[in-house]
């Protein structure tokens with residue numbers, strides 16, 4: 001079943017690769033022979049865009065989880081300079097699903113808090129596949145309070161399947177840790193920018209996303225539950241994940257329409273994994289722009305603005321009783 | 322988050338005894354005269370099993386008689402995602418509304434508890450498993466803001482199967498919205514008492530229900546973020562006895578106290594007196 005669901009993306013990637021190689025072949029011929037083949041190249045580019053326009057919610061989910069997709073550490077290493085990690089929640093341990101620390105963004109001091117999934121099998125195990133335990137959320141909060149104390153803006157990177165469903169996580173108050181982050185983040189008096197770079201999985205993602213600006217990469221997702229989870233509960237069949245993905249409206253385009261997020265950051269055609277450098281550059285540009293806009297906003301206005309932003313989220317009605 | 326479809330079947334329907342004069346206790350399997358159960362606030366006199374009760378019954382057991390004034394009852398859900406699984410969400414919601422005569426899974430208002438005027442929000446598990454959508458989030462937020470503006474203590478009774486998945490991202494955002502409102506209430510120096518009853522799970526647990534200055538649970542309530550079945554599937558191990566129950570959370574330092582239903586009103590009155598006037602009106606043993 002999982003293989004069938006994956007095949008969807010592999011087919012797409014093959015098609016994209018084929019068009020890409022055709023394009024470069026024509027360009028080569030054009031250069032070698034001195035003939036203008038602009039029209040042919042343009043047709044192929046259009047064909048490619050058409051393919052990408054037709055990407056459905058499930059295909060985007062697969063891209064968001066793609067094994068070669070840039071991870072938080074890739075952004076940290078390339079977007080910032082002098083990244084200096086800060087570790088531990090000061091109670092239990094250092095949760096490696098969260099990377100946090102001090103850094104400079106084009107010379108400006110910022111505090112970074114990120115969910116990291118890990119690339120190799122070893123890293124994945126170390127990072128618990130990007131699923132924090134309670135101490136991860138507590139570490140994040142501690143570091144965010146540090147940022148507040150020294151008046152440094154906070155940038156968070158969101159990439160998690162969700163909170164970790166395990167015995168210790170529950171014993172140590174996973175729900176409590178998430179809830180406290182939501183409450184405290186709503187009051188932090190420095191700018192907060194959250195970027196969803198891959199999977200924004202439910203409460204685990206929200207716990208780092210009570211921000212003044214919420215940005216999403218074009219092919220990332222953000223959802224109350226994974227498509228698989230939703231499919232197995234509401235559709236009674238995990239194989240119906242593609243259906244659930246569409247029903248949940250979890251793509252960046254959907255969430256922008258719903259006014260849940262503030263900006264969609266464009267990705268190279270076919271997804272960030274096909275050209276990591278340009279994805280990283282786009283993220284950097286977006287961060288600088290948003291930081292500029294938030295810079296100098298009065299602290300009280302900032303916190304009140306954040307309150308109003310989340311206060312307005314929700315769609316409901318009044319009945320005549 | 323909604324992993325608990327099994328739990329969505331109310332106790333009273335689960336028992337084999339047909340609706341009528343008698344009720345079977347899921348705790349000790351004794352058959353109990355319904356009138357006796359009602360008199361005992363739906364707690365089994367033999368084994369102490371706490372049956373699920375509606376928000377209305379809960380309010381009657383907590384508020385001083387005749388003092389509850391409902392607010393925001395008009396607020397109900399919409400279907401922004403136009404969500405359909407085996408049934409259209411709007412149809413499912415309509416049925417829940419008709420059956421319950423409520424507009425969503427929570428009743429909000431003010432009430433007296435002894436000398437203390439209190440803002441009160443009480444969830445109802447019978448309304449779509451107490452799942453949290455925009456309407457519920459809005460009502461909790463409105464009631465919290467009302468309490469902040471009017472300098473009132475706040476009590477929220479939580480019971481929930483988790484997020485209302487049919488409302489997608491809007492459901493998730495209610496966690497942030499309600500928590501932010503509670504931050505303001507807390508900053509105003511007001512007390513929030515969170516009461517957790519069986520079951521309290523998912524997004525409701527990971528937001529307002531864990532943010533009380535005092536957190537109280539009814540005995541043996543399931544209280545968790547990820548449900549036991551999901552954890553079992555993930556770690557492929559049997560879970561320890563009593564895992565994620567009230568007493569387990571008490572032992573692990575996550576809640577303040579476990580209080581049986583019959584003692585809840587007086588316990589609330591004691592805490593409200595203590596934090597408001599600092600004068601005892603509820604007699605405690607051992608003075």
Ligand SMILES: [Zn+2]
Pocket residue numbers: 346347348349350351365366367368369370
């Ligand atoms: Zn019994």
